[in-house]
Amino acid sequence: MKVGTTNVGSINLSMAKSDLIVLKNLSKSFDKLTAVDQLSFSVGAGEIFGLLGPNGAGKTTTIRMLGALIAPTGGEAWVNGHQVGQDDRLIRKSVGILTESPGLYDQLSAERNLAFFAQMYDVEDVNGQVARYLRTLGLWERRFESVASFSKGMRQKLAIARALLHEPRVLFLDEPTSGLDPAAARLVRTYIAELKDAGRAIVLCTHNLDEAERLCDRVAMIRGSLLVMDTPMALRRKLFGRKSVFHLNGQAAGFVERVKSFDFVNAAEAVENKLIITLADPEKYNPKLVRSLVEDGAEIQFVGELRHKLEDVYLQLVKQVEKN
Amino acid sequence: MGKIWILVRKEWSEVFRNRFVFFTTAFLPLLFTALPLIILYTAGASGDWSGAVGMSDIPPGFANLCDDLDAQGCMQYFIISQFMLLFMFVPVIIPITFASYSIVGEKAARTLEPLLATPITTFELLTGKILAAAIPAVLATWISFGLYVLGAFLLKVDPGALKKLFDPLWLSSIIVVGPLLAITGVSIAVMISSRVTDPRVAEQISSVFVLPVIALFIGQTTGLIFINEQLILWLAFGLIILDAVLLAFATQLFQRETILTRWK
Numbered sequence: 001m002k003v004g005t006t007n008v009g010s011i012n013l014s015m016a017k018s019d020l021i022v023l024k025n026l027s028k029s030f031d032k033l034t035a036v037d038q039l040s041f042s043v044g045a046g047e048i049f050g051l052l053g054p055n056g057a058g059k060t061t062t063i064r065m066l067g068a069l070i071a072p073t074g075g076e077a078w079v080n081g082h083q084v085g086q087d088d089r090l091i092r093k094s095v096g097i098l099t100e101s102p103g104l105y106d107q108l109s110a111e112r113n114l115a116f117f118a119q120m121y122d123v124e125d126v127n128g129q130v131a132r133y134l135r136t137l138g139l140w141e142r143r144f145e146s147v148a149s150f151s152k153g154m155r156q157k158l159a160i161a162r163a164l165l166h167e168p169r170v171l172f173l174d175e176p177t178s179g180l181d182p183a184a185a186r187l188v189r190t191y192i193a194e195l196k197d198a199g200r201a202i203v204l205c206t207h208n209l210d211e212a213e214r215l216c217d218r219v220a221m222i223r224g225s226l227l228v229m230d231t232p233m234a235l236r237r238k239l240f241g242r243k244s245v246f247h248l249n250g251q252a253a254g255f256v257e258r259v260k261s262f263d264f265v266n267a268a269e270a271v272e273n274k275l276i277i278t279l280a281d282p283e284k285y286n287p288k289l290v291r292s293l294v295e296d297g298a299e300i301q302f303v304g305e306l307r308h309k310l311e312d313v314y315l316q317l318v319k320q321v322e323k324n
Numbered sequence: 325m326g327k328i329w330i331l332v333r334k335e336w337s338e339v340f341r342n343r344f345v346f347f348t349t350a351f352l353p354l355l356f357t358a359l360p361l362i363i364l365y366t367a368g369a370s371g372d373w374s375g376a377v378g379m380s381d382i383p384p385g386f387a388n389l390c391d392d393l394d395a396q397g398c399m400q401y402f403i404i405s406q407f408m409l410l411f412m413f414v415p416v417i418i419p420i421t422f423a424s425y426s427i428v429g430e431k432a433a434r435t436l437e438p439l440l441a442t443p444i445t446t447f448e449l450l451t452g453k454i455l456a457a458a459i460p461a462v463l464a465t466w467i468s469f470g471l472y473v474l475g476a477f478l479l480k481v482d483p484g485a486l487k488k489l490f491d492p493l494w495l496s497s498i499i500v501v502g503p504l505l506a507i508t509g510v511s512i513a514v515m516i517s518s519r520v521t522d523p524r525v526a527e528q529i530s531s532v533f534v535l536p537v538i539a540l541f542i543g544q545t546t547g548l549i550f551i552n553e554q555l556i557l558w559l560a561f562g563l564i565i566l567d568a569v570l571l572a573f574a575t576q577l578f579q580r581e582t583i584l585t586r587w588k
Contacts, residue, residue, distance in 0.1 A: 030585065061585075067441055070581040093443040101434040105334070107341045112334075119330045120442040146341075162438065 018045045020080055020170050020201035021066060027074030028061050035061045037225040038075060045169070048192065048202045050216035052209065052314060057223045059205040060100060063172045066203070067097045080170050093121065095170040096163035102155040106148040110139050110158055113147055114165060121166035133161035138187070152179040160188060164195075171195065171202045177211060189215060213310040227317050236308045239316055241266060243306035244282045246275040246289070249299035258296055259289065276306060327444050331452030336460070339422060349460055353414050353468035360407035361475040364400065386550060397482035404476065404485060405494070409544050409551065411472070412497045413537045414465045415506035419457035420534065423513030424526035426453040427583070432523055437584055446578045450571065453514050458506040469498055493553050501556055504563035509533050511570040518578045 021043040028036040036058040043049040051059045064070045066079055068088035077084040080094045104113050114130040123129050134140045137157040147155065156179060163171060176192065177185040192215055196202055206212050212219055213232045220229040228235060246252070252270035259268045259277055264285045267278040275293075279285050286303060293300060340346050382390070382398050386405075390398035430436040439449070473489055488494070513530035520526045543549035 064584065069437065069440055069584060089443050089445070092441060097438070097441045099434075099437045099441070101437075103434045103436070103438040105338055105435055106433070107338045108334075112337060116330065116334045117438070117442065120327060120439075120444060122443070159438075 019043065020045055021049075021078070021203065023062075023066070023075065023077045025075035026062070026065060026072050026077050026084075028058070028065055028070070029073045034224060036065070036072075036222075039222065039226055040075075041220055041226070041229055043201045043203060045201050046196055046199045047218070048196050048204055048216045050212040050219035051203055051205045051222060052207075052212055052219055052310075053222040053227075054318060059222065060174060062222070063097070063174055063203065063205060066091075067095055067172055068092050069097075093166070094168055095172060096166065096168035098159055098163045098171075098173045098176055100174045102159035104147045104150075104155055104158055104162075107146060109144050109146055110134065110150070110154075111143040113158060114161055117162045118165045123166050129165050129167075133164055136191070137161050153181055153184040156180055157184065157188065160191070169200055171200055172205075173202060174205045175207065176204065177206075177208060185211075209309065209311040209314055219310070221314060221317055223318075223321055227321060232310050232313075235313045236310070239313050240308045241278045242280070242282050244277050244279055244286055244289070245304050245306045246277065246293065246298075247301040247303070248273050248275060248293075249301055255293060255296060255298055258292070262289070262292070265289075327448045328452040328455065331444070331449065332456040332459070335426075335453070335456035339456075340460075345422075349418055349464055352418055353411075353464045354471075356407060356410045356414055357468040357472045357475065360403060360472065361479060363403055364476065364479050364481060389550070389552075393482065393484045393488075397485045400482050401485040401488050404481070404489060406545055407472070408489070408494050408497065409541055411465055411469050412502045412505065413541060414468070415458065415461040415502045416509040416537050417534055418461035418464065419506060419510050420513050420530045421527055423453070423457040423510040424517050424530040425523050426457065426514050427517040427578075428520055428523045428526050429517070431521075431583060440580055440584065446575050446580070447571075450511075450514055450518075450574050450578060454507060454510045454571070457510045457513070458503065462503045462506055465498065465502060493551070493556060496553075496556050496560065497551070500560050501563065504560060504567060505537070507567045508563055508570065509537075511567060511574055515570070515574040515577055518574070518583065 019042040021041075023040050023042070025038040025040055026036060027034065027038055039058070039062060041049070051062060053059050061070070065072050065084060066077060068079075068084055068091040071085050079091045082090045082094070084091060105116070108116070111130055111134065114133065115126055118126040118129055131140070134143050137160065139154060139158060139161070142150070142154070147158065150158065156176070160173075160176060163173070173192070177188050180188060189211060192202065192204070196215075196217075204212065204216060216232060218229065218231050219235065221227040221235075228238070230238065248255070250273060252273055252275040255275055256268050256270050259265055259275065262285075264281075265277055265279060269276050277289065282305060290300060290303065382395070382402055386402055387398060389405075390401060393401060427436070430439060473486075476486055476489065509530075512533050513526070516529045517523075517526045520529065540549065544551060549555075
């Protein structure tokens with residue numbers, strides 16, 4: 001349910017009752033360097049929001065501000081209803097942060113590490129929660145072992161458990177699958193999706209665009225300031241349009257001019273036996289194109305949609321920014 | 325006190341898992357316990373001192389403290405008291421290294437950010453770090469003092485000199501001034517630890533704090549300074565204020581943001 005709309009720069013920032021994270025022109029400068037410039041977005045309960053950008057784009061700085069670890073130098077932000085810079089202790093108590101580095105006490109066992117943080121977060125059933133997350137993340141059998149003996153993946157899982165011990169409604173995950181083997185990364189991704197289903201608001205910083213595409217409901221690409229923000233699919237469509245691919249039996253080049261003659265076709269090109277056609281509304285126009293191509297003697301094997309990866313969107317945007 | 329105590333217990337379980345650390349904590353107090361006992365023993369505490377020692381051998385300022393002790397008893401008391409001063413200083417010397425590593429060590433191990441992400445306040449964090457470093461050193465010193473007294477008793481030190489060990493002067497020195505001095509030293513070390521970016525630098529700078537303590541010891545040994553009840557009282561009073569000021573200052577000086585963003 002939407003309860004308000006605010007125009008922030010060129011972004012129409014809608015705030016809903018269920019928004020657990022709201023940023024309005026949030027900025028952070030270090031001396032003369034502006035790390036984050038007027039960032040505005042909101043994240044609702046049960047949403048995974050991806051924060052993407054190259055190294056030094058301000059992703060970690062944004063997470064640190066929202067986790068009340070560092071203070072903004074401009075703008076405002078609310079996390080779980082608490083204002084950043086004013087209710088910092090309450091914010092820290094109510095959010096879970098997975099930092100860039102797992103940051104575990106090597107000399108202590110996995111169980112002792114988690115128990116310490118559970119106590120720090122005033123968890124009531126310390127032993128119960130520690131056991132629950134050790135089991136969930138597959139570390140129960142090695143709970144008494146010193147963390148120094150753990151692999152990178154096990155450490156990362158333990159750090160994720162630490163971020164969840166106090167059942168925060170808001171989670172900030174900085175590179176959650178970094179350094180994990182494919183099986184462990186899959187486990188973590190599945191788990192993050194479950195956390196979303198449990199109604200948590202999750203901000204995910206990642207360089208893994210495939211992961212962002214799989215997990216995130218919306219993504220924001222930042223480079224100091226916000227470049228674009230939308231669902232991965234909408235971003236793809238905005239940047240590359242929608243493209244239908246007609247696979248023909250034989251060379252496709254002979255059909256390009258015929259297809260281009262339709263006014264609803266924005267662009268068309270042939271690549272070997274494939275005819276790639278840019279359309280505003282493929283669902284509406286594909287049947288017309290199929291009819292026309294068949295009438296012209298084309299043998300259509302199958303029709304599909306050309307899906308650009310989020311990586312393509314990202315690279316295209318970075319290229320545009322660098323060009324500007 | 326909740327979070328402070330949680331942090332203290334974590335620090336201990338982390339530090340004392342290393343047996344070498346445990347040994348180094350116990351080594352200095354035990355050495356300072358053994359040394360005077362060896363001196364007393366070799367100087368004839370268990371044998372006959374008569375004729376070997378006269379009141380002229382004792383610094384005049386100290387002789388006034390001997391009351392009705394004879395020359396032998398006064399000399400034994402003199403030897404004992406020189407080392408009693410050490411029991412006041414040991415809790416300062418031992419925890420300096422641990423305290424120096426307390427903040428910068430966490431940063432180097434990348435554990436500081438998750439810790440600062442918890443609802444712990446700067447005051448709780450620093451107090452926890454200070455107590456975690458100071459308490460083991462103070463306890464080790466007290467245990468050593470107990471062993472020292474026991475050793476002196478077994479060596480049959482003059483009963484008058486032995487009784488002086490329980491003088492309010494020394495008891496207050498060890499039980500009150502020692503811990504307060506420990507907190508002073510540790511607070512300074514923790515403060516330095518939160519301002520430097522390298523654990524080695526923290527240790528080097530913090531070790532300078534031991535110099536005034538050594539100067540006091542030399543002053544006492546050479547007879548330039550004589551510790552009496554009044555001095556101890558003033559020292560205790562001054563240290564209570566100093567410790568409170570240092571903790572407040574350290575809290576103000578602790579820049580979460582700088583530590584997280586500028587230290588690499």
